[in-house]
Amino acid sequence: MLQPGLSFEQAPPISVPFRFFLSAPLFGLACAALVLWQGPDLFASRWTPSALAATHLLTLGVMASTMIGAMMQMLPVLVGAPMPAPRAVAWITHVLLVAGTLALAGGFLLLWPLLLRAAVVALGIGFGVFVAAVAASLARVRAWNTTVGVMWLATIALAAAVALGATLAASLGWGLALPSPAFHELHPAWGLLGWIGVLVIGVAYQVVPMFQMTPAYPGTLTHWLTWAIFAVLVLWSAAQLALGEAGATLATALALALGGAFVAFALVTLELQRKRRRRQADVTLDFWRVGMASLVVAAACWAARLLAPDRLPEGFDLFLGVLALAGVALSVINGMLYKIAPFLAWFHLQTAVAGRATVPHMRKILPEGAQRGQLRTHLAALALLLAAPWWPVLSYPGALVLGASMVLLLRNLIAVARAHRATLAQAAVPGAA
């Protein structure tokens, strides 16, 4: 009577998550190349075609890709829910995500409707397959826990963000009228706050105490926070869609509440990390702290934008965008990769070599120095890109350093893949021990 979801053994093959991890820095590099090519023009407004293209290379190519790869890996481990047909789901999702992201960025840059239509189809199907596979595995979970709830919420938010984005892209691709101008606000909100935000919070509940041995998040927070964020997102969307201008005050209040919820999460996380029992320097920890500090500042900017929209300097939206994307999301995701990738390599090697070779520990698979060098480059890129909306000429060094950071990230991930391969080869030699 082996019930589905109760056997822990269904970790997918290592190629499933790794294809998503390895393609991520390539899209980061494409984003950096675009920023370099477009220069200060890109930072003129969040609505320039090049800003839209760069944003989506980052959000789809780097962030969604890494998070999908990590989620395919983590579902079986954290919630005991294996994904159906992981190889096929990974293959279809990855190919369509790569093709759709390139088509979307190309469509924005060239203003070519055919590419935008292709992007709508590819990303619609690619994300659709992934969302369906996650829903199928979550539906089989018998033992409900906080993480299962968070995974549901994040997956629904992803579906909403994709549907809103597809409507926006379709309106450009087919020249259709938008159902509501609010879609321009709702799409990034569901993508960043609903999908990335809720998933990061849910993952933090597990990994922040686990990696550094901090106290657990308070139960009051873990029981309510992600549900509250989700509910407020729904109400905020409804207020904008149904009430329009009449609901402006209500919408502002709800948006402020969203900002407050994320600040609470960031401050609690920083406090827990301060109380950590493992005291060794740790690159992932530093990435998290950069992410959480950026989150507090981003939420303050978000509040300023809501309360005094007319008194903000030009470039404020882009500053907030860089802070939320590169400062919060990219930092956390990048930091997580440095735990997930080497551990996965180690974990798969343990079973694969079965004593025929010595499996190197995580810091031999990916030395700390290599991680720290990339962290420093990431911080330099972040500082330059945050300044670029105010001093546009900084977009050039910002793009170059972002590119360097992505090259180093790629180098580090390839080092992990190589260590994995080398140990397998060693184990295949007869008589090796």
Next chain:
Amino acid sequence: MASIEEFMAQHHKACDAHFAAAESAVGDDDWSAAAREFDAFAKGMAHHFEMEESVLFPAFEERTGMDGGPTYVMREEHEQMRGILGALKAAVAARDADEYLGQCETLNVLMQQHNIKEEQVLYRMMDQHLGGEADMLLGRFDELAAA
């Protein structure tokens, strides 16, 4: 009535404390404290594996008929942890801080994801299926400690 989840999760935490103390001592180059804390950690881990492999897992397997599922994977991960504990012991003897800290990093991820699976799924299932016998089962741990 005792809760298996509560008791065992508490023991995880006790082991964690020695793990973190040993790691800090190695980081501070204090090898006598490191050896003392590592020893306490290794003993705690051995006792924990014993409580599960000799008492809880067999009772659970017998009650549910699930002997190829969660407990099988948990036993496998115990073996992997025993392997790293051996490497840590050698690193303490050789006073090799890089080796010790690198193995710690690996053991921590392995151990914590293992604990999450036990605390959030397996122990809860045990409390469901073995609830009535929990006091008797937890009582048998003392015999292990005495042995």
